[in-house]
Every structure is written in C-alpha cells, then in structure tokens.
Amino acid sequence: MIGFTLNGQTAEIAPDESLLSTLRERLGQTGTKQACEIGRCGACTVLLEGHAINACLLMGWQVAGKAVTTIEALETLAEGRALVRAMEEENGFQCGYCAPGVMMSLVGLFTLSPDATDEMICTALEGNLCRCTGYHSILRGAFRARTLIKDRI
Structure with a gap:
C-alpha cells in the first residue's frame, strides 16, 4: 500500500x-x-x-x-464555500450528478486564479458534461462565485 x-x-x-x-x-x-x-x-x-x-x-x-x-x-475551502453559496443562489444544478466534478473543477481554477476571466471559467469546465444541459445556470453560478471570492465573502 x-x-x-x-x-x-x-x-x-x-x-x-x-x-x-x-x-x-x-x-x-x-x-x-x-x-x-x-x-x-x-x-x-x-x-x-x-x-x-x-x-x-x-x-x-x-x-x-x-x-x-x-x-x-469542499466547504473547508474558502473558494468552495463561495462556490456553494453562488450555485445555490443561481440554482446552478438540476439533477446534481455533474455537480461534484463541476464544483471541483471550479475550485481548482479559483484557488489558482481568483480573478479568472470568463474564458478561463469556460475552459476549466470544458471537461465536465452536464446530462441535464444546465450549462447556463452553472456558468451564472461560476461567475457569481468569482464575484464572491473577489469580495472575500
């Protein structure tokens, strides 16, 4: 082992x-x-x-x-707490199957680049498929999380 x-x-x-x-x-x-x-x-x-x-x-x-x-x-990380809050506020997920992967991809991005651009956010999510095609609400949540992280909430 x-x-x-x-x-x-x-x-x-x-x-x-x-x-x-x-x-x-x-x-x-x-x-x-x-x-x-x-x-x-x-x-x-x-x-x-x-x-x-x-x-x-x-x-x-x-x-x-x-x-x-x-x-x-996730919620032990400041970026994770902001992301959870933002996804809740923006109704980011439907069935939730993709949620863990999406959330971890975004936390990885925001940890390294708190001021990530829209393009960087979209690129970070390229490897995550949403079966419900809820991409618009996921993106709204990601953009909101960026704002929360910038404001240090």
Missing part, C-alpha cells in the same frame, strides 16, 4: 488501483461520481495538489505522497 493525503488525513491506496475505485469503494468518498471511466465526463474530478484532475485516470502509484481533495472537503 502507498500513502497519500485525502482531505487532510492520511490514507492508503494500492499502487495498481485506480484513485476513483479507492475513493468510492474503500474510503467512502462517494461524492466523487463514477461515470464514463475514461476521463471524458468530469464526474470524478478531484483536486490533486490543488489541480483539477479526473480520478478515473489516476493509479495509486501516481498519488503517492500527494494531497487529494474531494467534494467532501
């Missing part, structure tokens, strides 16, 4: 096991959704060392000694 940090706590993963499988099946992090399993839908997006990445594409040996943040830790 290989050690890594999960939401601030020590965790272990087998070197040949996918991060997605470990998160969902062994570590109880079921907020990270399992969908396409080939890195095309973004439902399994987590933060690896602060960068948004698809958990289905990572093997245990790739996360050794690194920090992984899942949707379960």
Whole structure:
C-alpha cells in the first residue's frame, strides 16, 4: 500500500488501483461520481495538489505522497464555500450528478486564479458534461462565485 493525503488525513491506496475505485469503494468518498471511466465526463474530478484532475485516470502509484481533495472537503475551502453559496443562489444544478466534478473543477481554477476571466471559467469546465444541459445556470453560478471570492465573502 502507498500513502497519500485525502482531505487532510492520511490514507492508503494500492499502487495498481485506480484513485476513483479507492475513493468510492474503500474510503467512502462517494461524492466523487463514477461515470464514463475514461476521463471524458468530469464526474470524478478531484483536486490533486490543488489541480483539477479526473480520478478515473489516476493509479495509486501516481498519488503517492500527494494531497487529494474531494467534494467532501469542499466547504473547508474558502473558494468552495463561495462556490456553494453562488450555485445555490443561481440554482446552478438540476439533477446534481455533474455537480461534484463541476464544483471541483471550479475550485481548482479559483484557488489558482481568483480573478479568472470568463474564458478561463469556460475552459476549466470544458471537461465536465452536464446530462441535464444546465450549462447556463452553472456558468451564472461560476461567475457569481468569482464575484464572491473577489469580495472575500
């Protein structure tokens, strides 16, 4: 087994096991959704060392000694709290299946670039598919979150 940090706590993963499988099946992090399993839908997006990445594409040996943040830790991050508030205010999601991946993609962006441009926000979301096609409300929520983060709320 290989050690890594999960939401601030020590965790272990087998070197040949996918991060997605470990998160969902062994570590109880079921907020990270399992969908396409080939890195095309973004439902399994987590933060690896602060960068948004698809958990289905990572093997245990790739996360050794690194920090992984899942949707379960979202509200421990200032950017995450602002994003939750903004998505609620803008009715950002319908069914919510894409929500964890979208939220983690945006938190990754806002952590690195709090003043992200509209184009940067759209680019950050390119890898996230919404089955309900709620892209307009998701974008409104993302733009609102940027404002909240800038205002430090």
